[in-house]
Each structure stands twice: as structure tokens, then as C-alpha cells.
Amino acid sequence: MRLFIALDPPEGLRDALMDMQDGLGLGREVPPENLHVTLAFLGDQPEASAELLHEMLGAIRAPAVRLTLRGAEMFGGRQPRAAVALVEKVPELVALQEKVVQAARMAGIELPRRRFKPHFTLMRLPRFLPDFAEHRIAAWLGRNGDLVYAGGDALQFTLYRSTLHGDGPIYDALAQYPLAPTEEPA
Numbered sequence: 001m002r003l004f005i006a007l008d009p010p011e012g013l014r015d016a017l018m019d020m021q022d023g024l025g026l027g028r029e030v031p032p033e034n035l036h037v038t039l040a041f042l043g044d045q046p047e048a049s050a051e052l053l054h055e056m057l058g059a060i061r062a063p064a065v066r067l068t069l070r071g072a073e074m075f076g077g078r079q080p081r082a083a084v085a086l087v088e089k090v091p092e093l094v095a096l097q098e099k100v101v102q103a104a105r106m107a108g109i110e111l112p113r114r115r116f117k118p119h120f121t122l123m124r125l126p127r128f129l130p131d132f133a134e135h136r137i138a139a140w141l142g143r144n145g146d147l148v149y150a151g152g153d154a155l156q157f158t159l160y161r162s163t164l165h166g167d168g169p170i171y172d173a174l175a176q177y178p179l180a181p182t183e184e185p186a
């Protein structure tokens with residue numbers, strides 16, 4: 001099973017992400033139900049590891065994570081492969097990501113050390129881009145590069161199975177784990 005662990009956007013934030021998708025005019029949109037912030041990508045894992053992982057994830061105690069969009073970027077450097085909305089790296093998000101990685105390691109899953117750059121992938125771009133792509137990308141970054149959007153709290157995280165198909169992956173939520181709501185200041 002190809003597995004990953006992610007945060008899903010609250011509804012209002014999903015709409016904001018879809019608005020951002022509308023403006024690029026290049027590549028393939030990530031379907032609304034697939035928009036997420038990956039906390040850990042685990043790759044192919046045997047069923048036994050998945051069960052142990054589920055136990056470890058269920059033991060995580062962590063507060064809700066405020067999801068704030070802060071700017072947009074193209075990933076891939078000189079060969080842009082994806083348009084993404086960046087997510088503010090608040091301490092609760094960093095701590096949760098570390099706990100998730102630790103849970104995976106305790107379940108015996110080896111993870112490469114990777115810098116965590118939280119984001120929603122919005123569009124995936126083809127290898128060969130048309131001539132007008134550069135202009136569209138520059139215009140889109142001009143509109144979204146400084147964007148700030150308070151997207152509300154993620155109150156849970158999800159273990160997903162990803163099945164690859166020719167026309168894009170299918171994600172199945174295998175389990176969800178609650179995060180503790182934070183109290184509003186009086």
C-alpha cells in the first residue's frame with residue numbers, strides 16, 4: 001500500500017485554494033477532494049506496517065493546527081512541476097509533523113530526512129510547457145506570491161492510501177486522528 005499522512009483543508013480554505021487554481025491556466029488541477037498538506041509520504045508499505053502505524057498515529061496527542069496560506073510558489077526550479085500554496089510553518093504544525101515522522105519510524109518505516117516545507121499542491125504541470133507558460137506563471141505568482149489567507153484550524157489528520165492511475169491518483173482515507181481544539185481567547 002502506498003501511504004501518506006496529511007492535513008485536509010477546512011471548507012473555506014478549500015474554496016480559497018480552488019480560486020487560486022482557477023487563475024493559472026496551465027497544467028492539471030488537483031481535484032478539490034485531493035487538496036492536502038502532506039505531513040509524511042511513506043511510499044509502499046506492507047499491510048503489517050500499516051496496522052502498526054495506525055496504532056502509533058492513534059497515540060499522538062497534539063493541538064489543532066492553524067492553517068494560514070502565506071504566498072505561492074512553483075516547485076521544480078528551472079523546470080516548474082507544480083504550483084503550490086505555501087502554508088505558514090507555525091510551531092504546532094512543525095511539532096505535529098515531527099510526531100508523525102516519529103510514529104512512522106516507531107512502526108519500522110524508514111523515512112528519508114527531508115526539510116518540511118508545508119504546502120498544498122494546486123496544479124501539476126507537464127514536462128513540456130508551451131511558450132506562453134512563462135508569462136502565465138509570472139502573472140500568477142504576481143497575484144498570489146504575497147497572498148495571506150487565514151484558513152482556520154485543522155482538527156484532525158488523516159492516513160491516506162494512494163492508488164496511482166493514468167488520470168491521477170485516487171486517495172482513500174484509511175483513518176482519521178483528532179487534534180485537540182485550542183481555546184479561543186476570551
Ligand code: 2AM
Pocket residue numbers: 004038040041082120121162
Ligand atoms: P506533493 O503534493 O508536493 O507532490 C501523495 O502523493 C502526497 O505525498 C503528495 O502530496 C506528494 O507531495 C507527497 N510526496 C512526497 N514525496 C513523494 C514522492 N516521492 N512520491 C509521491 N508523492 C510524494
